[in-house]
Amino acid sequence: MVGFNTLFTIISASYALLGVSANPIGQKVLSNKLNAHGLLDKYIQEGVFDKSLINDEVSNAWELLESTVNKDEIESYVNSILEDESYSTSKLAKSAIKDINSILENVLKYDYVSSDELSSYSLRVNKHLDSDPSILGVDTVKQFTGYFDINEKDKHLFFWFFESRNDPINDPVILWLNGGPGCSSMTGLFFELGPSSINGTTLKPVNNPYSWNSNASIIFLEQPVGVGYSYAEKSKVSTTQQAAEDVYAFLQLFFTKFINLAGNDFHIAGESYAGHYIPNIASVIANKKEKIFNLSSVMIGNGITDALIQYYHYIPMACNGTESGYKQLIPDSDCQKMESMYPRCAALIKSCYYLKSALTCVPANLYCERMMGPFEKTGLNYYDIRKPCIGDGCYPEMAPIDKYLNQPEVMKALGSEVKSYVGCDNQVFRNFILSGDEPKPFQQFISEILELSIPVLLYAGDKDYICNWLGNRGWSNELEWSGKDTFTNATIENWYSKIDNSHAGTVQSNGLLTFLRVFDAGHMVPFDQPSNSLDMVNRWISGDFTFAN
Numbered sequence: 001m002v003g004f005n006t007l008f009t010i011i012s013a014s015y016a017l018l019g020v021s022a023n024p025i026g027q028k029v030l031s032n033k034l035n036a037h038g039l040l041d042k043y044i045q046e047g048v049f050d051k052s053l054i055n056d057e058v059s060n061a062w063e064l065l066e067s068t069v070n071k072d073e074i075e076s077y078v079n080s081i082l083e084d085e086s087y088s089t090s091k092l093a094k095s096a097i098k099d100i101n102s103i104l105e106n107v108l109k110y111d112y113v114s115s116d117e118l119s120s121y122s123l124r125v126n127k128h129l130d131s132d133p134s135i136l137g138v139d140t141v142k143q144f145t146g147y148f149d150i151n152e153k154d155k156h157l158f159f160w161f162f163e164s165r166n167d168p169i170n171d172p173v174i175l176w177l178n179g180g181p182g183c184s185s186m187t188g189l190f191f192e193l194g195p196s197s198i199n200g201t202t203l204k205p206v207n208n209p210y211s212w213n214s215n216a217s218i219i220f221l222e223q224p225v226g227v228g229y230s231y232a233e234k235s236k237v238s239t240t241q242q243a244a245e246d247v248y249a250f251l252q253l254f255f256t257k258f259i260n261l262a263g264n265d266f267h268i269a270g271e272s273y274a275g276h277y278i279p280n281i282a283s284v285i286a287n288k289k290e291k292i293f294n295l296s297s298v299m300i301g302n303g304i305t306d307a308l309i310q311y312y313h314y315i316p317m318a319c320n321g322t323e324s325g326y327k328q329l330i331p332d333s334d335c336q337k338m339e340s341m342y343p344r345c346a347a348l349i350k351s352c353y354y355l356k357s358a359l360t361c362v363p364a365n366l367y368c369e370r371m372m373g374p375f376e377k378t379g380l381n382y383y384d385i386r387k388p389c390i391g392d393g394c395y396p397e398m399a400p401i402d403k404y405l406n407q408p409e410v411m412k413a414l415g416s417e418v419k420s421y422v423g424c425d426n427q428v429f430r431n432f433i434l435s436g437d438e439p440k441p442f443q444q445f446i447s448e449i450l451e452l453s454i455p456v457l458l459y460a461g462d463k464d465y466i467c468n469w470l471g472n473r474g475w476s477n478e479l480e481w482s483g484k485d486t487f488t489n490a491t492i493e494n495w496y497s498k499i500d501n502s503h504a505g506t507v508q509s510n511g512l513l514t515f516l517r518v519f520d521a522g523h524m525v526p527f528d529q530p531s532n533s534l535d536m537v538n539r540w541i542s543g544d545f546t547f548a549n
Contacts, residue, residue, distance in 0.1 A: 002224075008319055009030040020145045023502075026318050027191065031140045033507070037059065037063050039071060039075070040059075041056070041195050045391065051497065051532070052223075061542075064545075070243070076078075078381065078536055078548070090215070091413035091449075095472075097427065101146040101481065108127070108129060109126065109127060109129060109130065109131075109415075110124040110125060110126060110127060110146065111124070111125045111127060111257065112124055113125070113253045113256050113257045114253070114529070115253065115256060117215075117252075117290055118249050118252060118253065119250040119460070120150060120151055120152045120249075120262045120343045121148070121149065121150055121151065121250075121253060121254075122149045122151060122253070123146065123147075123148050123149070123250070123254060123257060124146045124147045124148075124149065125143065125144050125146040125251035125257055126145050126146050130412075131145070131413055131414060131415035132413060132414050133145050133160065133414055133544065135413055136205060136410060136413050136414075137196075137204070137205050138162075138195050138196045138205045138297070139162055139165070139195035139196065139207075139211075139213070140193070141162055141163045141164070141165055141195070141213065142162075142163045142168070143160065143161060143162045143163065143169070144156070144160075144161045145159065145160045145414045145415050146158075146159060146415065146474045147159075147415075147417065148221075148249075148253065148254075148266040149508075150225075150246060150249075152244065154232055154233050155225040155230075155231075155246070156225070156230060156231055156232065156417065157221060157222060157223050157225060157230045157250060157268075157410075158221075158222045158228060158229035158414075158416070158417075159219055159220065159221045159222065159250070160186075160189065160207075160219075160220045160252075160414065160525060161217070161218070161219045161220075161254075162194070162195055162213045162214050162217065162218050162220075163213070163217045164213050164214075164215060164217045165195075165213055165214050165215075166214060166215045167210070167215075168217055169260065170264065171215055171216050171217060171264065172216045172217070172265035172266065172267060172296065172541045173217045173218075173219065173261050173264055173265070173266050173267070173268050174212060174216045174217070174218045174219070174266075174267045174268075175218075175219045175221060175247075175251070175266070175267070175269070175272060175538075175543070176188050176189075176193065176212075176218055176219065176220050176221070176269050177221060177223065177247075177268070177269075177270035177274045177277055177278065178270060178271065178272065178274065179270065179271055179272025179273030179274045179275070179276075179277070179303075179304075179428055180227070180272070180273050180277070180424055180425075180428065181224070181273045181428060181429055181432040181438075182224075182226070182227055182424055182425040182426070182427075182428030182429040182432070183227065183272075183273075183423060183424040183425075184222050184228030184229075184421075184423050184424070185220040185221055185222050185223075185228070186220065186222065186228055186401065186405055186421075187230075187398065187401065187423060188220060188270075188271075189220045190383075190401045191397070191398060191401060191442075191524065191527055192214075192524050192525075192526035192527045193208075193210075193211060193212040193218075193397075193526040193533065193537075194208065194211055194212075194218070194220065195207070195211045195213055196208055196211075197210055197398045198401050198404045199398040199400070200397065200399075203400055203403055203404045203407065204321045208530070210526070210530035210531055210533065210534040211532065211534075212269075212526070212533075212537050214266075214534060214538070215538050215542075216541055217261065217538070219254065221247070221250065223243055223246065223247060223250075223277075224242070224243040224246070225246075226426075226427060227424075227425055227428055228405075228421055228422065228426050229411075229414070229416045229417070229418050229421055230418075231417065233420050234519040240277055240280045240432075240437055240440075240442070241280060243280075244277065244280040244281045244283070244284045245283075245284060245526040247277075247281045247284075248281065248284045248285055249292075250290060251266075251285070251291075252288075252291060252292065252293070253291060253393070255292050255293040256292065259292075260383065262292050262293045263293075265296040265297075265541065266293050266294065266295055266296050267295075267296050267297045267298065267299060268282060268295065268297075268298045268299070269279060269298070269299035269300075269301070269537070270299075270300065270301070271300070271301035271302050271303060271467075271523070271524065271525075272301075272302060272303060272304065272413060272466075272467055272523065273303075273304060273432075273438075274300060274303060275300050275302075275303020275304045275305040275442065275467065276305065276437070276438075276440075276442050277302070277447050278298050278300050278306065279300075279305060279442045279443070279444075279445035279449070280297070280442060280445055281455065282295060282298050282445060283445040283448050283449060283451045286448070286449055286452055286454065295449075295454055295478055296454070296455075296541075297454060297455040297456065297457065297490075297540065297541075298449065298454065298455075298456050298457070299456075299457040299459065299537070299540060300456070300457070300458050300459070301459050301460065301461075301524075302459075302461055302464045302466075302467040302468075302469075302472065302523045302524075302525070302539060303458070303467055303472065304438070304467050305442045305443050305446065305472075306441060306442070306443040306475035306478075306479075307364075307368070307438070307439040307440075307487075308346060308349045308351050308353065308393075308441070309471060309474045309475040310467070310468075310471035310472070310474070310475060310486050311342065311345055311346070311349065311368050311371060311471075312342055312346070312373055312471070312474070313370060313468060313470040313471035313474050314372070314375070314465070314468070314471070315335065315338045315339060315371075316470055317329075317333075317465060317468045317470050317471070318330045318335065318338070318374065318375055318465070318526060319335035319338070322469065323463055324383060324461075324468075324470060326386075326463065327382065327433065329375065329378060329385060329465075330375060330377075330378060331374075332349070334374035334377075335374075336376060337374065338371050341370065341371050342371065344367060345364070345367055345368040345371060345488070348360070348364035348367055348368065348439075349364045349368065349439050349478050350509075351364065351519055352364040352436065352439045352440060352441075353440070353441045356436075356440055356441075359435065359436075359456065360436070361436025361437070361438070361439050361440055362433075362434065362436045364436075364439040365433060365438050365439045367435065368439065375465060380465070381394040381395075381465075381522070382394060382466040382523075383395070383464055383465070383466060383522045383523035383524065384461075384463050384464065384522030384523065384528070385463050385465050385522075386463050386522075387522075391478055393423075393424070398423060400422060401423065402422070402423050405421040406420055406421050422450055428535075443475055443479055446464075446479060446481075446513075447479060447480060447481040448481060450481050450482075450512055451481060451482060453512065455511075455512050455513075455514070455545050456513050456514070457514045457519075457540050457545070458472055458476050458510070458513075458514065458515045458516070459515075459516040459518055459525060459526075459536060460472045460473070460515075460516070460517060460518060461518045461520075461521030461522045461523060461524070461525045461528060461529070462505075462517050462518060462519060462520070462521065463520060463522045463528075464521075464522045467521060467523060469517050469518075473508075473514070473515055473517070475507075476513065479513070481513075483510050483512055483513060486510040487508070487510040487512075487513050490508050490509055490510050491506050491508075492507070492508045493506065493508075493546075493547070493548075493549070494504050494506055494507075494546045494549070495507045495516065496549055497532050497535040498535055498539065499531050499532075499535045500531060500532065502531075502532065504518065504519060504529070504532040504536075505517045505518045505519045505532070507546065509545060509546040509547070511545055511546055512545070514540075514545050514546065514547070516536065516547065518533070518536070519532075521533075
């Protein structure tokens with residue numbers, strides 16, 4: 001039986017050979033030739049198809065099909081439908097014709113990528129016939145959008161890929177993931193490190209000179225399913241492990257499509273809950289033998305990775321100005337309350353670490369989150385302790401991004417397949433929380449990839465509270481791996497930007513694991529320190545893992 005993917009591949013490749021223009025379905029495809037479709041005529045005579053259903057569009061579609069696809073393959077495909085007990089004779093004609101028309105229409109719109117090893121997955125890359133992201137003016141480089149389809153589970157992940165502004169043939173490739181869980185990577189694109197921001201008044205793109213694609217090509221992937229433009233009609237993802245397998249399959253198909261980039265350095269970067277995603281994804285990639293790309297490093301910004309240690313550091317971050325580098329944020333009485341709560345929080349997290357089940361991890365999450373109460377009373381921004389929390393998400397500046405991405409002309413240009421865009425999806429968030437995913441340990445995956453000599457950068461803005469720099473420094477120092485002693489004994493050095501020579505932060509590194517404290521930045525480092533964040537990523541992807549002066 002010939003599968004849909006085989007038909008896609010054969011028909012798509014044949015357009016160039018035939019000189020057929022890629023006109024939308026509904027227009028004459030071979031307008032100057034007599035229709036020639038012997039098989040279709042045969043099926044009409046045999047009563048397989050109803051002649052009254054054959055209009056110009058169907059005729060043109062079959063002419064193209066029979067001109068480009070082997071007769072035996074077409075017959076095999078139709079016979080497989082005839083043999084399918086789920087089809088009745090009364091609906092066969094309409095269904096078969098609709099399926100083949102749909103195939104041809106989608107061939108015009110997308111390049112399809114699939115592989116035998118990943119039979120449950122496929123990648124659709126827009127051909128820019130009726131949707132072209134470049135018309136939006138977000139950047140002048142080549143860019144592609146599309147969907148990664150998990151076919152058996154009806155899941156569809158949206159991506160937007162920008163080539164490097166510098167040397168796209170040789171520059172590294174970065175995959176960027178936002179956290180949440182349940183927040184769109186379009187936040188990273190338009191609010192932090194992408195080629196443009198969005199003007200809050202005009203809702204037009206504004207060029208970002210500090211975009212991370214200055215020296216790297218970047219993929220912004222919206223995962224897990226249900227986030228942003230990604231969607232599923234039935235299935236859902238509620239654990240990091242599920243998401244990790246999907247992301248590996250996406251990357252394998254992505255580099256199959258863009259095979260010229262498969263040999264380039266490849267890095268995974270992200271922030272916040274990506275401190276869960278990235279270690280697990282990196283582990284999955286490292287253990288796959290058949291991959292066509294290689295992982296060069298990971299970069300995690302203000303991540304949540306080791307809850308046991310990170311929950312403790314809410315106390316000094318709020319109560320010890322000397323240690324936090326800022327000032328005391330809550331009264332002594334509340335500090336004492338947090339101190340008294342932590343032992344029970346730690347006991348519950350240890351149970352979660354041991355069993356890794358919802359029965360132990362959900363209680364840990366529900367109890368330990370109560371330690372956030374004293375900070376919440378201050379009205380300060382969880383993501384930037386220098387500011388008040390204003391509006392949903394504490395950043396009113398994000399609202400224009402949602403408005404922009406919900407404009408019909410933007411959705412059409414991107415090839416969106418959802419009715420509306422939502423920056424952070426509450427249902428996805430609840431699914432992860434109720435599965436007990438949040439307090440589970442992910443630091444062991446960092447140990448695993450370090451032992452494989454894959455460099456790891458942990459960077460943290462020092463004005464964040466929710467995933468603060470003290471907690472991230474704390475778990476990196478406690479991480480069990482063969483390089484632990486050389487890392488913990490490494491001298492903490494000053495980091496000076498090579499862009500403007502500013503004192504950007506401090507660095508601790510043994511050349512494989514690096515912890516970077518970013519001065520005067522909150523949870524979203526590229527938003528608060530765009531120039532320094534570009535210096536950081538450029539030096540890291542160039543191999544300067546110690547940020548040497």
